[in-house]
Amino acid sequence: DTAVSQTPKYLVTQMGNDKSIKCEQNLGHDTMYWYKQDSKKFLKIMFSYNNKELIINETVPNRFSPKSPDKAHLNLHINSLELGDSAVYFCASSLASGGHNEQFFGPGTRLTVL
Amino acid sequence: DAKTTQPPSMDCAEGRAANLPCNHSTISGNEYVYWYRQIHSQGPQYIIHGLKNNETNEMASLIITEDRKSSTLILPHATLRDTAVYYCIVRASSNTGKLIFGQGTTLQVKP
Numbered sequence: 001d002t003a004v005s006q007t008p009k010y011l012v013t014q015m016g017n018d019k020s021i022k023c024e025q026n027l028g029h030d031t032m033y034w035y036k037q038d039s040k041k042f043l044k045i046m047f048s049y050n051n052k053e054l055i056i057n058e059t060v061p062n063r064f065s066p067k068s069p070d071k072a073h074l075n076l077h078i079n080s081l082e083l084g085d086s087a088v089y090f091c092a093s094s095l096a097s098g099g100h101n102e103q104f105f106g107p108g109t110r111l112t113v114l
Numbered sequence: 115d116a117k118t119t120q121p122p123s124m125d126c127a128e129g130r131a132a133n134l135p136c137n138h139s140t141i142s143g144n145e146y147v148y149w150y151r152q153i154h155s156q157g158p159q160y161i162i163h164g165l166k167n168n169e170t171n172e173m174a175s176l177i178i179t180e181d182r183k184s185s186t187l188i189l190p191h192a193t194l195r196d197t198a199v200y201y202c203i204v205r206a207s208s209n210t211g212k213l214i215f216g217q218g219t220t221l222q223v224k225p
Contacts, residue, residue: 004157031211041199043158043215055210090157097211100146105157 003027004106006091012112013081021076021109023091031055032074033092033103034066043090049074050097081113118202123220126196132189134219136202139183144206147178149187150213151198158201158215161187192223 004025034046048056049068063079088108094101119137126132148163169176175188201218
């Protein structure tokens with residue numbers, strides 16, 4: 001039973017399109033995250049939600065909008081896709097935001113913008 | 115959170131211990147050392163964390179120097195499946211959970 005799952009695994013789309021990536025965790029965790037790993041393999045946090053409340057919002061363009069309908073889901077919607085958005089996006093979850101809670105990562109969604 | 119420095123790459127023979135160093139000379143008293151790894155094409159995976167005492171779990175051991183300015187992750191009997199990028203991260207327990215990943219060390223375990 002997958003702990004953190006993401007859909008789709010691969011996403012190929014044209015510039016200017018709008019797309020969404022979904023994430024679900026079945027661990028009963030309160031906190032969820034989105035990370036972006038670029039072509040140089042740098043892994044950087046984008047957003048974090050704790051109990052459906054946004055707690056981390058790094059310097060990310062407004063075109064990226066996370067949505068957490070409930071504690072088990074954190075979706076990422078991207079408007080007007082650009083070439084530079086091509087990357088692997090990882091969702092993660094942890095029991096809570098503070099403390100020493102390990103983060104469990106999903107398998108990633110590889111987004112390619114043509 | 116304090117910055118960390120790791121060698122970009124290391125090799126290790128299968129079955130031998132892999133010792134991965136990390137420098138964190140600006141670490142604060144309330145900051146912990148965490149290790150994660152990322153096997154090719156997978157999401158990062160938590161390995162271990164510690165404050166000042168040495169820690170061991172089923173995956174690895176973490177040795178932190180007395181001055182806490184550096185640490186070493188030890189994989190006691192490396193296997194080919196341990197080939198991955200290993201990230202040393204320093205963070206305070208009070209922060210929002212944000213993990214700041216550096217470049218990490220690419221460990222290649224060779225037969």
